[in-house]
């Protein structure tokens with residue numbers, strides 16, 4: 001099976017406090033630690049496991065500036081066979097649809113049976129997988145937390161729905177799936193793995209390489225644009241307990257007792 | 264000119280989801296004069312009661328009623344809606360597991376803009392709708408401008424808009440089944456098989472009066488023990504956020520949130536949990552909330568009654584000792 005996994009480089013929210021910059025035009029990017037989008041890492045692991053079972057290859061693709069190469073390489077160290085880096089000035093400031101047009105153009109240059117995306121990335125949109133499938137006119141399933149290959153035309157997928165329940169579907173290939181966290185346990189990537197792929201050439205393609213008209217993407221192709229970043233004023237919030245640890249502990253226990261939190 | 268806005272109605276077993284009335288409010292925040300139509304899709308007597316229930320809140324109700332639609336699969340609905348929706352429509356869909364399945368692709372099929380997970384609207388200017396979204400798990404918000412001149416599909420966050428309880432003139436129910444199904448049932452490349460129910464765990468956190476809930480801030484599996492110790496000292500049960508379940512440090516039945524359990528305790532302690540909307544979506548009944556987090560800016564503090572800014576790895580064992588000491 002030929003599998004393509006879409007991956008994005010994002011600020012690691014577990015490692016950073018995300019703050020708005022002075023004029024609200026962006027988040028504060030100095031000293032940010034970046035990593036692969038959490039969901040995408042699960043998607044790559046799943047692709048590798050499928051390949052190891054039924055054969056074929058795993059390609060990872062990312063749209064982004066020069067820095068995107070770092071996460072493509074990381075996922076190759078994990079076990080992906082190939083990397084594709086889509087990068088062009090014309091791609092900058094694309095909205096979700098623009099981004100999907102870029103991916104679509106690249107996908108139509110290749111030949112894939114299965115495309116995996118993460119459920120969502122840093123801006124919480126959860127849009128790329130579903131839009132990509134519709135543009136390719138392939139079937140789609142979101143929030144996938146289980147995949148079973150039935151044969152070379154059909155797979156069975158579990159979708160996570162409410163209350164921990166799972167919706168099972170059969171879906172024909174080729175298709176697009178958005179992968180939910182927890183579907184597997186992504187393998188650890190050590191220094192040795194990274195070294196092994198350090199000198200692998202990762203091809204970079206721009207708009208003309210994938211036969212994409214630049215005005216369909218970037219700012220000119222966008223129907224959605226971000227005006228600013230801000231921190232909403234949500235009122236008072238919690239009463240923060242102050243004092244030394246001893247005082248805080250005492251107050252907290254008193255409160256817990258009065259609210260019935262200690263039996 | 265008043266906009267034509269459609270709301271996708273979620274329902275189950277004949278009962279209407281809370282989002283149905285929230286979408287009325289959202290539609291009127293987009294355009295106070297909008298004509299708002301409920302889209303009700305399903306089958307049989309269930310559908311009949313759903314239509315009756317939403318009709319007083321919507322100007323129109325469009326129903327698609329067919330046995331094959333008794334379990335709505337996103338792939339099928341995505342094929343049906345473009346057959347009945349007028350060009351340039353604005354379609355509102357709840358941002359949850361079904362909406363996330365349906366909506367992005369629907370915007371492509373309708374050739375309209377897609378605006379995901381809106382939490383507020385601030386009017387229309389030059390054909391562009393101004394909306395508020397959140398990024399980075401709610402740590403920052405953004406204003407976005409969405410060109411709605413050729414329509415839009417917009418997903419709306421649950422609970423972000425108040426339910427519109429004002430009932431107006433009862434809307435007319437229009438049967439769109441024939442129009443929608445001309446050409447047959449679409450979406451055959453994805454076939455629904457069954458629902459697999461969640462496994463039942465050893466504790467039922469939905470019945471707990473007091474929960475000690477742990478998140479990614481616990482950092483390591485070995486540290487989970489300090490949470491169990493605290494819960495034991497308090498006489499509380501242990502619950503958690505999703506990453507703890509993903510890492511298999513606790514069983515799925517202890518996960519609080521939209522894709523986990525809905526809990527109604529009296530006291531909820533969030534330890535090293537940031538406060539994403541999917542997590543908070545599982546906490547009902549307005550419990551007394553206490554958050555302990557090392558980041559003073561964590562969104563969880565906005566929704567808690569009491570906050571402690573501390574490293575849980577240090578603070579929690581001290582709290583446990585103190586409670587034990589006090590109990591003697």
Ligand SMILES: Cc1cc2nc3c(=O)[nH]c(=O)nc-3n(C[C@H](O)[C@H](O)[C@H](O)COP(=O)(O)OP(=O)(O)OC[C@H]3O[C@@H](n4cnc5c(N)ncnc54)[C@H](O)[C@@H]3O)c2cc1C
Pocket residue numbers: 013014119120143400477478479480481482503504505506507518519520521522523524534535536537538539540541542545555556557558561573574575576
């Ligand atoms: C469709 C969908 C459904 C989802 N369903 C759910 C769901 O049902 N339940 C759920 O919980 N999530 C759900 N999520 C995931 C959700 O979006 C968040 O990713 C998740 O809730 C984050 O968990 P967290 O707060 O534990 O981790 P994080 O967001 O990483 O937060 C960790 C927090 O711990 C703090 N911290 C770190 N170290 C320490 C320390 N030593 N001491 C004190 N504080 C510390 C940090 O400041 C941070 O605030 C869902 C996501 C999607 C897309």
Ligand SMILES: Nc1ncnc2c1ncn2[C@@H]1O[C@H](COP(=O)(O)O)[C@@H](O)[C@H]1O
Pocket residue numbers: 005006007008037039040061062063064099116117118119120121122123124125126127128129
């Ligand atoms: N720049 C990008 N390059 C490649 N894939 C991306 C990019 N942005 C988003 N994706 C994919 O789309 C998924 C969902 O992201 P989003 O729709 O932006 O929330 C991610 O998990 C990735 O799989």
